[in-house]
Amino acid sequence: MNDALLTRIAQALERLAPPVPPSADLTTAPAYVWDGDVIRQVEAFDPVDYELLSGIDTQKGALLENTRRHAAGHAAHDVLLWGARGTGKSATVAAVVGRLQQEGQDVALLQCAIEELASLPRLFSVLRGTKRPFVLFLDDLGFDEGVGDARSLRSLLQGGTAARPGNVRLYVTSNRRHIVPRHLSEQDDPVNPRDVVDDKMALSDRFGLSLGFHAIDQQAYVDIVSGYANSLSLSFDPLEAIQWATQRGSRSGRVAWQYVVELAGRNGLAL
Numbered sequence: 001m002n003d004a005l006l007t008r009i010a011q012a013l014e015r016l017a018p019p020v021p022p023s024a025d026l027t028t029a030p031a032y033v034w035d036g037d038v039i040r041q042v043e044a045f046d047p048v049d050y051e052l053l054s055g056i057d058t059q060k061g062a063l064l065e066n067t068r069r070h071a072a073g074h075a076a077h078d079v080l081l082w083g084a085r086g087t088g089k090s091a092t093v094a095a096v097v098g099r100l101q102q103e104g105q106d107v108a109l110l111q112c113a114i115e116e117l118a119s120l121p122r123l124f125s126v127l128r129g130t131k132r133p134f135v136l137f138l139d140d141l142g143f144d145e146g147v148g149d150a151r152s153l154r155s156l157l158q159g160g161t162a163a164r165p166g167n168v169r170l171y172v173t174s175n176r177r178h179i180v181p182r183h184l185s186e187q188d189d190p191v192n193p194r195d196v197v198d199d200k201m202a203l204s205d206r207f208g209l210s211l212g213f214h215a216i217d218q219q220a221y222v223d224i225v226s227g228y229a230n231s232l233s234l235s236f237d238p239l240e241a242i243q244w245a246t247q248r249g250s251r252s253g254r255v256a257w258q259y260v261v262e263l264a265g266r267n268g269l270a271l
Helices: 003-016 057-071 089-102 115-126 146-157 184-188 193-205 220-232 238-248 253-266
Strands: 031-034 039-041 079-082 108-112 134-138 168-175 208-214
Touching: 031 115, 057 168, 057 208, 057 220, 079 089, 089 108, 089 134, 089 168, 108 115, 115 134, 115 146, 146 193, 168 184, 220 238, 220 253, 238 253
Parallel strands: 031 108, 079 168, 079 208, 108 134, 134 168
Antiparallel strands: 031 039
């Protein structure tokens, strides 16, 4: 077989399975994503202003302090942010990292898709090669009836050779306080019911800081709308804002922001 033929075969194979591109420079960007193979830089990291997050002062203050410790190389917790959808969990994580970066702290956000959990040991191997502090963000985590995947993540949080490196802390959002669903029928299980419950709670127990985000009342919702609107110099009718939330069957920071987007569009503003 001649060299020309070997070259053509190699080129054909490369087209079928192109080489994995190199990971991004981990020392420069404010935010990254892990796709299961490589770390990619986020082109435009633009979190919500920390000061605009209202109605969750205790939660965002605790997360800011924990992240500030982590950025400084001090002891810090892995964090579970749990609660109803749209209550500001994800926005708070990004806003806290953005706030510290504005203060000159060298900490970066790194998001991993939930479907890539099995690749976390490989990611941790990469991150051990840098001293930069990272917040590894897992958004909307939840497991079904099985606890196998939950056990795997539990081992990565604490103990074992594949555990997360010291310059990484996990910030996880979930709609469930214990991540794995629980049922009243657990207490009726005749075979070690306490063991079943303990196994399901063991993952959430690995997080040193657990922050609950709860449904807000009408006044808190209007206050959130007001904060967003004032930052854009927009006026609004509180009754219309309430009607907007009523039509969507939910009062939350997310719905408040969606209403403000509507206001901005009416006034010819780009966001």
